Amino acid sequence: MxxxxxxxxxxxxxxxxxxxxxxxxxxxxxxxxxxxxxxxxxxxxxxxxxxxxxxxxxxxxxxxxxxxxxxxxxxxxxxxxxxxxxxxxxxxxxxxxxxxxxxxxxxxxxxxxxxxxxxxxxxxxxxxxxxxxxxxxxxxxxxxxxxxxxxxxxxxxxxxxxxxxxxxxxxxxxxxxxxxxxxxxxxxxxxxxxxxxxxxxxxxxxxxxxxxxxxxxxxxxxxxxxxxxxxxxxxxxxxxxxxxxxxxxxxxxxxxxxxxxxxxxxxxxxxxxxxxxxxxxxxxxxxxxxxxxxxxxxxxxxxxxxxxxxxxxxxxVPVMDERGAEISLEKHDISFNKVAFAYGKRRILDNITVHIPEKTVTAIVGPSGSGKTTLCNLIPRFWDADYGEVLIGGRNVKDFSLDSLMRNVSMVFQNVYLFEDTIENNIKFGKTEATREEVVAAAKKACCDDFIRLLPDGYNTRIGEGGASLSGGEKQRISIARAMLKDAPVIIFDEATANIDPENEDRLQSAIEALTKDKTIIMIAHRLKTVQKANQILVLNNGRIVQKGTHETLMKSGGLYADFIGVREKALGWKL
Structure with a gap:
């Protein structure tokens, strides 16, 4: 007792x-x-x-x-x-x-x-x-x-x-x-x-x-x-x-x-x-x-x-940033040095070494299960690499405190989660001190201001848990507005435009280009026009980078990327 x-x-x-x-x-x-x-x-x-x-x-x-x-x-x-x-x-x-x-x-x-x-x-x-x-x-x-x-x-x-x-x-x-x-x-x-x-x-x-x-x-x-x-x-x-x-x-x-x-x-x-x-x-x-x-x-x-x-x-349960420090970065390039990662005994990434220059766009393509999302998740430390190191601005991501790391990174996911709160507060999630004017400006850039104003209470409309009262495309655009408002120097898009309808695709693509100006961008995308504009394309297969280069150079050199472009309609299981 x-x-x-x-x-x-x-x-x-x-x-x-x-x-x-x-x-x-x-x-x-x-x-x-x-x-x-x-x-x-x-x-x-x-x-x-x-x-x-x-x-x-x-x-x-x-x-x-x-x-x-x-x-x-x-x-x-x-x-x-x-x-x-x-x-x-x-x-x-x-x-x-x-x-x-x-x-x-x-x-x-x-x-x-x-x-x-x-x-x-x-x-x-x-x-x-x-x-x-x-x-x-x-x-x-x-x-x-x-x-x-x-x-x-x-x-x-x-x-x-x-x-x-x-x-x-x-x-x-x-x-x-x-x-x-x-x-x-x-x-x-x-x-x-x-x-x-x-x-x-x-x-x-x-x-x-x-x-x-x-x-x-x-x-x-x-x-x-x-x-x-x-x-x-x-x-x-x-x-x-x-x-x-x-x-x-x-x-x-x-x-x-x-x-x-x-x-x-x-x-x-x-x-x-x-x-x-x-x-x-x-x-x-x-x-x-x-x-x-x-x-x-x-x-x-x-x-x-x-x-x-x-x-x-x-x-x-051990936390991931017990010894992390508040770090301010002057540069925002990203490097993977001999990185390996496994889920249990299943190896997902194997000896990944690549440099992503600051203020460039890098697209990642490859078949399902090749490790694209996992590679991106190592940057904000959703996972920690088993071997090797991941660097932002020359500093190991493990050196950062969680807050200081996430101030430098924004992520837009394919599967969006919205909280049971107002539209405005969901957009402000990445920048809680933002004004209504800033929220509206971000929503307009993300092409969601129009449908928000049609809701019963506009920006004060409360949405259901997980955004249940909105369509997939609407949730996706609010997620992009959230990232635009946060305005982090590193942005990761995980198939962020997958649920966008064709009539808004061009407008949203322009908005994303405005968002990504002068930022370090990594995107897993399934739309060809997005991949073609990237400064470099990484082709993953079985946890390794098998090709790297621009769209033009990869098309000339042949291989997996050129095969995909040529026979896209037959490439079952692939995601760009």
Missing amino acids: LNVFKKIWEFSGKEQSNIKKSLVLGVVNAVFNAFQLWAIFIVLSALLGSGSGVRTALQAAAVMLLSILGKILTQYYSQLQRVHAGYFMASEKRIQLGNKLKAIPMGFFNKNSLGDITAIATTILSDVENTAPIILVNTLGGFLNAIIFAVSIMIFDWRMGCVVFAGIAVFLAVTSLMEKRSRKDAPLRQEAQQQLVSAVLETVQGMSVVKAFNLEAKRDKRVDKSIEESCGKNLAMEKSMVPFSALQQIVLHMFSVIMMFFSCYLYTTGRMELINCIMMLIASFIIFEQLKAAGSGTAILRLTETSIDRANRINE
Whole structure:
């Protein structure tokens, strides 16, 4: 149990001060709670003839009022502090998770499904948020309350105090058994919950494929199975806790009864005064109430620990720019020196050595799977090369911090992702401080101003997650406007015009030419007119550069590039 408390304490981070305050207030609350015994003692003293009526009533009322007001105030502020700690420790972890995800290699997302990451950011951290500080404060507070009451009892009779301490010890032993049992069930429950999130998320994201291939029944079975599995694990955990919860209650009631009988026995044998006997009988009904609350919380201690362990797994993933520095570049040429890269055991790039001069356009062509996109992804460090080095302006990309590297690079992808936000904010994503005028200017250059103004709220129109409410071509043009607004010195186009309709192609091509003026451009393109205008063309095949040159020189020398141009309609599987 102490190990769980330690983990919660370490996980709370900046919120430790609020948890401390909540614990201190809990102790004070216990002291005020113990005042009830004092008030009862005053009343009993008067009833048994050792005090005057009015004076005793006023004393008892004052003490009881002090107890009630003290309990209300300390309970209120203690709860306020622990709720604050819960919310903010979880929000801080979510922010850390977001920052971490921006700095880890893309390979992490291949090995770890989106459902797992989503589960950590939502259900798992919600479990921690709603239980960790409450369990820590309530459990420790409950035990402290019981101990303070026990000390108060010892003031009246040390023998009864010993009975109370014995009850606390037995209760702790049962609680320890409960905690050990939950150690087995809690991870299974969390795993089932994570699988449920993953299954639901995958089904929702792939709904178009599910419907297209009439797989609704099959996918529903997987989701239903995940729901049943999660339900089963939750019920199993609850059932496994029932015997221990019952045993906790039995122990507390048993020791309450022992206090009653022992008090009566001591009084009847003349070894306890009547007032103390009555005090002990009354105390037996209230002494263990705080322990009951603490006991209910210990049932999910292991669940909280498992949630914290899962949330902390992200800390074990190494970031890619731990030693990166803020670097300002005077030149923006790009060099690959003997670069090799593999996805697992599958070699994608092999001994790539090429120089891309500053302020030139380089086109990359080759069959599907030849490594074109991977080569481009090594520049912004979506991946790190296994061997060799990638340089921008003569500096290894690994020398940059992530922020300083990305300030120098813009990317326009074929598969565009837009955020569930306004059109304006999606365009401003690369330059958040941009004005509305700058956004509109970029949109006009990217040929998307016309359709944006036709939307219900223009630039303030909110689009669905992933840009679901826009067509592929519209999303593509917004993505290009975003890159234009960022205005980075290095721009990478990964088949950026693939979804553009013919009527806008010429206008957009002119806009791209304006965007790329005086910049270092790398483009994977499938349109011949784009490739022909490049300063150099790299032809990739099986992870190697097999040809390099301008369109004219490559056509004269023959080979893969000339074959493609000559028989383009027959070159299945090729992408330019």
